[in-house]
Amino acid sequence: MALEVAGSNPAGHPNSPLTIASSGHARLGSKRTVDWRTMSDDRWDAVDAYTTALLQPADPVLEAAIRENAELPNIAVSAAQGQFLSLLALAIKARRILEVGTLGGYSAIWMGRALPEDGRLISLELNPQHAEVARRNIARAGLESKVEVRVGAALDSLTTLKDEVGEPFDLVFIDADKRNTPEYFSAAVDMSHAGTLIVVDNVVRQGRLTDSDSDDPDTQGMRRLIEQMGADRRLTTTVIQTVGVKGWDGFAFALVVGT
Numbered sequence: 001m002a003l004e005v006a007g008s009n010p011a012g013h014p015n016s017p018l019t020i021a022s023s024g025h026a027r028l029g030s031k032r033t034v035d036w037r038t039m040s041d042d043r044w045d046a047v048d049a050y051t052t053a054l055l056q057p058a059d060p061v062l063e064a065a066i067r068e069n070a071e072l073p074n075i076a077v078s079a080a081q082g083q084f085l086s087l088l089a090l091a092i093k094a095r096r097i098l099e100v101g102t103l104g105g106y107s108a109i110w111m112g113r114a115l116p117e118d119g120r121l122i123s124l125e126l127n128p129q130h131a132e133v134a135r136r137n138i139a140r141a142g143l144e145s146k147v148e149v150r151v152g153a154a155l156d157s158l159t160t161l162k163d164e165v166g167e168p169f170d171l172v173f174i175d176a177d178k179r180n181t182p183e184y185f186s187a188a189v190d191m192s193h194a195g196t197l198i199v200v201d202n203v204v205r206q207g208r209l210t211d212s213d214s215d216d217p218d219t220q221g222m223r224r225l226i227e228q229m230g231a232d233r234r235l236t237t238t239v240i241q242t243v244g245v246k247g248w249d250g251f252a253f254a255l256v257v258g259t
């Protein structure tokens, strides 16, 4: 069985028909291989490998974190994306960072390293086992005085955080369960100041974002998020699609310009 998809091939020219076999693999031209189940492409991986080797050179702390994370789901950001988060934190001189979704602390280490001496990152994680791995990784990175992992459902942790009435956050990275993302985003805006940057991972979902008939709660969550972002006049927003070792996905960005 083969499926003919025209105009929806992320790897090739938009007008090139892509023939997909029942194996899930498709050939386009002479060299291109696309796996429609994961929408991955070996050229995306090759570009990430090439640039990462030059721009994110070997780092024993991050490599140890990746090794520890091997027992966890493989859903951390890539090295390039981690550096991107770090770069954003440095660019806006973030002193207070909030992360929703810690996993093994890989992205937290990247962002934590961008903090100044008096900076602080709070990362929220539901799974105590993930939090334990994260704390070990964060300690190995020498960041335990700056990075705190709080265990619990993020909706509850965010309510507690709001009640603490601390300083607003400068940077928020939302990367937990996708169905609750709009609620996480609202809480993030509530704890922002003019100039806060909010970044949300995995909004494009291999193109499923455009499926208005989807009954997948994660897709619905991301669709609600984008509608919410577009309707909020306090924000300047965009979505940037990405390809690479993490497949085809994308980040949403919101800069708080009014409160």
Ligand SMILES: C[S@@+](CC[C@H](N)C(=O)[O-])C[C@H]1O[C@@H](n2cnc3c(N)ncnc32)[C@H](O)[C@@H]1O
Residues within 6 Å of the ligand: 075, 076, 077, 100, 101, 102, 103, 104, 105, 106, 107, 108, 124, 125, 126, 127, 130, 152, 153, 154, 155, 175, 176, 177
């Ligand atoms: C994509 S991973 C985070 C990856 C991490 N940001 C990184 O790049 O290294 C998502 C994490 O969110 C956590 N999570 C899922 N549902 C959650 C919830 N309701 N509250 C808090 N954390 C949750 C999962 O246990 C998982 O560890």
